[in-house]
Amino acid sequence: MNIKIIGVGGAGSNVVCDLYKRKSVDLNFAVMDTDAADLNRKSIPEKIFLGSSMTKGLSTGGDYGLGKKIAEKEKGLFTEQVQGVDCLFLVTGLGGGTGGAVTPVVADLARKQGTIVIAFVFLPFSMEGAHKAAQSENGLVELRKYSDAVICLPNDLMLQQIDASNTVLEAFSLANEWIIKGVVAIVNSLLKTGIVNLDLNALRKMLSQSGGKTLYSLGSAEGDNAVEEALQNFSMCPLLHTPQGTQFTESLLVNITGGPLLALQDVNKIVTYMNTHFSSKKNSLIGAVIDESFNNNKIEICVIGVSAGLQQGLLRKNVRNRLKENPHQQVLFFDEEAKGDRKAMASNEGGQDVPAADGYFGQVGKILYKGEDLDIPTYLRKGVKVRL
């Protein structure tokens, strides 16, 4: 089985390097960037230097348009990189010029040849401004089109995780850790022999119905009461409580890693908890493996949930309703106008380009007010640290 992780741009490459250094998991690594100096510092053997003729080895300087051109030009390189890969993890930061433009193209090429594509993306800080937010949104919409699952990690959240004494770098390494844990859990469930193994085809089937909305959360604990405490820890995971998050999923992928004493009933308990909490209607996919190095009943849980384009379905239903003839319907316009309008609505019914909406207010669609998404809690956008 060929599993690969590719870091795109600075932020993505950092995560992949962090994971590479641990030598704890059996997969192929690569990083790609337009910034030659940054790329040179990376310890991974497989480095792909992008857009040499266009940026002369410098970064895109946050220019999304330039990133797009580079992506178009380097398709040959990307195809080479994804050749024969069964499961591909992409890690990147949106908001800049490279990640948001290049990653969707890589995802598209990979998926066309049958690869499962799971993307982890950092969303820019709100305080970075409207331009970055818009660029990030563009990249996200594209990426959701071409990936099986897209997991978002808002940078705003990082500020909530650290104390005043921590540096920003420490905050980012925590975020990297979230991604690494997820990747390791999935890879181990696929490769290691365990209590319950994850099957590549089952994973493909589960993800193939996704519309891009993704739930992602982690939990861990050790000791006599490890299962309960891990579930408690899981329910408090900050990733479960993001403005972009969803609590409704159609199918769940539950990965459990435990020490040698992990019992089937522990697995059962965890899966039951997940199914009741995330209104998963279909059967969950489960991977449960033993890690011999886990002492003291240590247990780790990683859950990915996907929902199949729920929002898009709703929008379409709404349009259909408007089209229904109603005997009491008032004339709103001159007839000619009304006809044109109806045609426009009917053609909208395909609805492919409706971006998957986020969070509780998602159905209304994102409204940026002077460049800020007001649906995101103010304390998060302004970096007001809220203690628990």
Added chain:
Amino acid sequence: MAKGKIVAGIEIGTAKIAVVVGEIVSGGGLNIIGFGNMPSQGIKKGEIVDFELASAATHAAITAAEKTSQTRIEEVFISQTGGHLVGLFNEGSVNVTASDNAVSKIDIERVIQEAKGKELPKDCVYIHHIQNSFKLDERMVANPLGMMGHKLSVGYWSVQGNVQKIRDHIHIINGFGLRVEDMIISSIAAGSMVASAEEKENGILTIDIGRGTSDFVVYKGGYIIKTGVLPVGGDHITNDISLGLRIDRLQAEKLKVEEGQALIEENLTNEKIGLAAVENGSQRMVPKHSLQQIIYSRMEEVFALIKESVAEVIVPSELTAGCVLTGGTSRLLQIDELSRRVLEMDVRLGVNPSWSQGELREPEYSVVLGLLHYALKRSEKTIHHSKREGLLSRVAKVFNL
């Protein structure tokens, strides 16, 4: 007893759907004879996101209102809100044509036409054209007809909205077998209930903070000089609490209502609030300080954004009557004090007029009462409609509160 015309104000809001039935008696005057109220479904930030759910809830509220009034509704007035509403100030200006420089009826028609004649994007439609004062050679005049001058100008505050979103509201009412007689934006409906004529003359800002949106209107010299919708309301506070304290929305809503306040108390660093025990029996405690930080951050921002928006048309100190708050979220403790600090003007909590009684005195019913008030006002004037035109184009022409 001769039966008067039966009118209803219907607010399809984010929190609730309120239907108030009134009887307009001959000779002017209105009696409230029925009331129906249902929790909303399928509405977020003032917009319909699930037509069927919203429709069912609205129909249930109308049924309840007709039942209590023991009559049939004849005319319906609805409110409009949502982030899709956009207001713009348009000014028209013409030279007085007559050789004696007296303003004629034709001059007035021309200047009005010019002020309103701005084109709209394809999927938008005007809801209101609100006339401001005429100016004759830069003098403010109420009625320029026959006055002497060279240049006549007039400004309109025009509010436009998305056709499909407005149409959804109308179709819900039509689905019950009723016609929509007219529509009013929520800010104006609420403002007409909580600000007096004198305050409107002196200058006042009214803000209706609901569950889904905050709707505001600025009056000066008796005219509406600006309206606005900030698509943020009490639901956002709940969502912020839910995310920030990592609790579900029901718990968050309960915390907001029972423990919430707009200001942050000093020296509170360690005080905690116990949440209702969850299924596994353990009770979580959350810091009171965190709850206050979350609410304060959100509400401070809401008022700061409104202040910014108001400042685009008038220096806040010229609003000598200050600000009045209404809407369900105006129940939040200390919201008046917080808004006073941010807006830097006098703030009071609004009270609906005394002709409303019981539950209807509560701030969340300002909008629906304002709709009835408008229905009464309109019945006092005779307005000619062109049969050829649909509702929306007609509304755009006749509206002036």
